[in-house]
């Protein structure tokens with residue numbers, strides 16, 4: 529059996545790895561480069577039970593366990609490390625508490641920590657670009673193939689429902705099964721199959737070099753910026769980089785993933801906020817100013833499973849803010865579904881693409 533996976537983000541990489549563990553032949557087709565989009569630019573924060581009480585709970589818990597196991601199984605260092613997580617706020621200028629030393633010594637005065645919301649048992653982090661690359665490399669080492677090319681359609685058999693392969697740059701790659709894992713660009717696949725809408729939600733981020741001595745403290749802070757309350761997330765990583773993000777906005781998704789750029793005003797605003805958090809966030813320490821699009825669906829849950837009214841067509845996307853966390857269990861479940869016909873670790877019923885109305889393909893024709 530040969531499976532073609534469309535998209536070399538974290539979901540495609542994990543699906544490829546677990547399919548190879550099942551001995552299934554895999555070709556990953558990636559338009560630009562592995563982890564070129566959100567999977568290379570995310571924070572990489574992982575939480576065991578922050579999805580408790582939602583349909584994502586089992587997927588998140590299984591993924592959290594797999595994240596802890598994968599460093600034993602796969603070559604490479606992607607900075608997996610358990611961490612603490614704290615909530616707090618930044619005092620406005622002029623606030624009487626502005627000179628108050630922070631409870632965490634690496635933070636500036638006036639950054640007030642109000643509670644611990646994660647411990648090294650329940651929260652962790654990976655470097656998402658290194659993680660995605662390491663998992664894909666592990667799949668390649670087990671015999672998977674990576675091809676750089678743009679998927680432009682699906683090829684079906686004479687019955688009109690059975691997948692026979694994918695169109696790539698004017699050619700065809702034959703397959704017994706096809707997985708759409710193109711993140712927000714999965715939207716385009718609604719032209720080729722009965723697929724609910726997938727949207728892109730843009731977020732800017734800045735990566736600083738803060739050195740390896742900063743403790744593993746993730747921060748979720750409320751901060752005033754230009755007269756509005758803004759939530760900012762701070763993730764120091766094992767390689768000495770720190771990822772800071774805030775200010776999500778709605779922006780048109782460029783057709784080419786390589787054309788995603790940040791909004792300069794949003795980056796400037798984010799940088800001003802970062803500089804209030806710690807003397808470590810200095811302009812000369814900036815490694816990257818970037819943006820990426822999270823894949824989101826109408827009900828906020830991912831689409832993971834078989835495409836209705838078809839044979840051999842699957843989708844795995846729409847993971848929103850938890851794609852790095854939930855990739856391993858998604859890949860594991862997709863591999864079980866494709867190879868065995870059923871999943872054994874996580875029930876995919878809440879994520880069945882059939883639960884949502886398919887997008888009307890005529891809405892995409894102008895694109």
Ligand SMILES: Cc1cc2nc3c(=O)[nH]c(=O)nc-3n(C[C@H](O)[C@H](O)[C@H](O)COP(=O)(O)OP(=O)(O)OC[C@H]3O[C@@H](n4cnc5c(N)ncnc54)[C@H](O)[C@@H]3O)c2cc1C
Pocket residue numbers: 534535536537538539540557558559560561562563564565566567568569570571572573574677678679680709710711712713730731732733773785819820821822823844845846847848849850851852853854
């Ligand atoms: C700022 C930010 C911070 C985040 N932080 C976290 C976090 O801390 N923890 C967490 O769990 N999640 C986080 N996320 C969410 C996470 O990044 C995403 O959910 C996840 O990366 C989505 O992965 P994906 O593989 O579905 O999509 P993507 O990473 O978008 O990958 C899709 C791939 O498909 C390729 N592609 C597109 N079109 C085609 C085509 N026609 N043919 C072939 N290939 C194609 C693209 O080039 C791309 O490489 C964050 C997201 C953002 C934006």
